[in-house]
Amino acid sequence: MTDVLVVGSGFFGLTVAEQLANDPGLKVHVIDRRSHLGGNAYSEAEPTTGIEVHRYGAHLFHTSNERVWDYANRFTTFTGYRHHVYSTYRGEVFPLPINLGTINQFTRSAMGPDEARAWVAEQAGAALSGGAAAAQNLEEKAISLIGRPLYEAFIKGYTAKQWQTDPTELSADIITRLPVRYTYDNRYFNDRYEGLPTDGYTAWLERMADHPNITIGLDTDFFDESQPYNKAATVGQLPIVYTGPLDRYFDHAHGPLGWRTLDFESEVLPIGDFQGTPVMNYADTDIPYTRIHEFRHFHPERDYPSDATVIMREFSRFANAGTDDEPYYPVNTSDDRTALKAYRELTEQESQVHFGGRLGTYQYLDMHMAIASALSMVDNILRPGLVRG
Numbered sequence: 001m002t003d004v005l006v007v008g009s010g011f012f013g014l015t016v017a018e019q020l021a022n023d024p025g026l027k028v029h030v031i032d033r034r035s036h037l038g039g040n041a042y043s044e045a046e047p048t049t050g051i052e053v054h055r056y057g058a059h060l061f062h063t064s065n066e067r068v069w070d071y072a073n074r075f076t077t078f079t080g081y082r083h084h085v086y087s088t089y090r091g092e093v094f095p096l097p098i099n100l101g102t103i104n105q106f107t108r109s110a111m112g113p114d115e116a117r118a119w120v121a122e123q124a125g126a127a128l129s130g131g132a133a134a135a136q137n138l139e140e141k142a143i144s145l146i147g148r149p150l151y152e153a154f155i156k157g158y159t160a161k162q163w164q165t166d167p168t169e170l171s172a173d174i175i176t177r178l179p180v181r182y183t184y185d186n187r188y189f190n191d192r193y194e195g196l197p198t199d200g201y202t203a204w205l206e207r208m209a210d211h212p213n214i215t216i217g218l219d220t221d222f223f224d225e226s227q228p229y230n231k232a233a234t235v236g237q238l239p240i241v242y243t244g245p246l247d248r249y250f251d252h253a254h255g256p257l258g259w260r261t262l263d264f265e266s267e268v269l270p271i272g273d274f275q276g277t278p279v280m281n282y283a284d285t286d287i288p289y290t291r292i293h294e295f296r297h298f299h300p301e302r303d304y305p306s307d308a309t310v311i312m313r314e315f316s317r318f319a320n321a322g323t324d325d326e327p328y329y330p331v332n333t334s335d336d337r338t339a340l341k342a343y344r345e346l347t348e349q350e351s352q353v354h355f356g357g358r359l360g361t362y363q364y365l366d367m368h369m370a371i372a373s374a375l376s377m378v379d380n381i382l383r384p385g386l387v388r389g
């Protein structure tokens with residue numbers, strides 16, 4: 001007998017399943033349309049080299065949330081990996097995120113922090129007199145933070161490739177994820193805790209699902225009426241946590257929500273090191289990909305072959321609704337926000353279905369955010385409701 005159905009085995013779905021299976025000891029069945037668990041954080045060893053490859057794009061774990069960090073450490077230890085990213089612009093390599101090193105290299109100067117701040121403020125210009133707080137969209141926000149020349153070099157072209165949407169239509173939040181520093185510190189993330197799971201993401205995710213009260217059905221689509229845990233057969237019969245796309249649940253009643261998808265092109269090269277760093281971004285628009293990942297550099301502590309390496313070029317484009325394109329990043333234009341509001345109203349009528357995760361809420365969530373929001377759904381909604389029920 002199943003007490004709860006979880007649709008989707010990403011971090012959100014597995015956190016809910018693990019929590020409810022342990023306390024109050026419910027039988028949880030998790031289904032996923034893919035042939036593996038773990039959602040987009042899934043990783044696997046490239047068969048000829050053994051190098052761990054993140055199939056759906058590089059995943060770096062970082063958090064400042066104590067509870068999430070403690071929770072994650074129940075299932076895995078973490079390496080001391082610290083993420084750094086470089087960007088190639090017009091044939092020259094610069095450190096990211098924008099820091100004093102980037103600014104001085106770009107301007108061929110040796111400014112100190114205060115001079116650099118003054119230079120950026122001057123470049124941000126009078127057009128943005130309200131400063132960063134008043135910025136309404138990605139372009140205004142970026143210019144207010146780093147000034148126009150740096151914006152045009154490192155952000156404008158990359159963002160055009162990444163989003164194919166006018167930067168004045170994009171939310172300022174997208175760029176706020178990247179720090180700007182007036183020091184030479186080029187760590188990509190500001191969080192207190194950071195690292196990669198020592199035995200890989202899949203081992204971590206499998207340990208979360210390894211509980212006698214949890215069963216998993218792979219290759220099982222919630223909308224496929226030939227399988228018993230489909231929407232028509234289960235809604236209203238038992239509590240459901242749904243982490244698939246929100247618009248798909250309602251048959252796109254208010255039109256498709258805009259998503260960006262990624263295409264990945266992987267290659268095994270007969271050399272020990274291709275780029276000397278895990279991630280190289282490409283800022284110029286004449287290079288069609290946004291970045292190249294080289295997976296061996298995520299695990300310098302591992303004994304990987306010295307004569308082979310795996311690289312992955314990442315290309316970005318709109319996801320076409322109704323195709324197999326994976327929805328990766330919500331585009332979130334004003335039309336999307338209007339449709340999202342209408343979908344949220346529909347969710348209120350589905351009292352036994354709880355919408356969560358990146359796809360189910362149409363929100364960009366990092367892994368730590370997906371885990372945190374799953375833990376709070378369990379605490380605030382599921383556990384009280386299910387125990388009472």
Ligand code: FAD
Pocket residue numbers: 007008009010011012013031032033034037038039040041056057058059060061062220221222223243244245262328329356357358359365366367368370
């Ligand atoms: P998902 O992992 O997407 O899981 C949802 C699951 O639902 C999927 O397995 C899907 O197959 C399943 N599903 C969907 N529809 C159905 C259906 N109809 N029936 C059955 N199953 C269904 N986060 C970080 O913290 N650091 C990073 O560096 C990072 N990099 C990222 C890079 C990329 C390219 C992407 C796309 C995301 C990245 N993330 C990163 C975010 C991270 O992937 C998410 O936080 C995490 O995947 C969220 O988990 P989730 O469970 O909400 O969604």
Ligand code: UDP
Pocket residue numbers: 087096154155156158159162174175177178281283
């Ligand atoms: N960004 C950019 N140039 C870069 C890196 C990032 O313009 O070299 C912008 C881009 O709009 C991107 C956003 O900053 O979507 C957030 O960057 P992040 O590295 O977090 O992107 P993600 O890994 O989520 O694609």
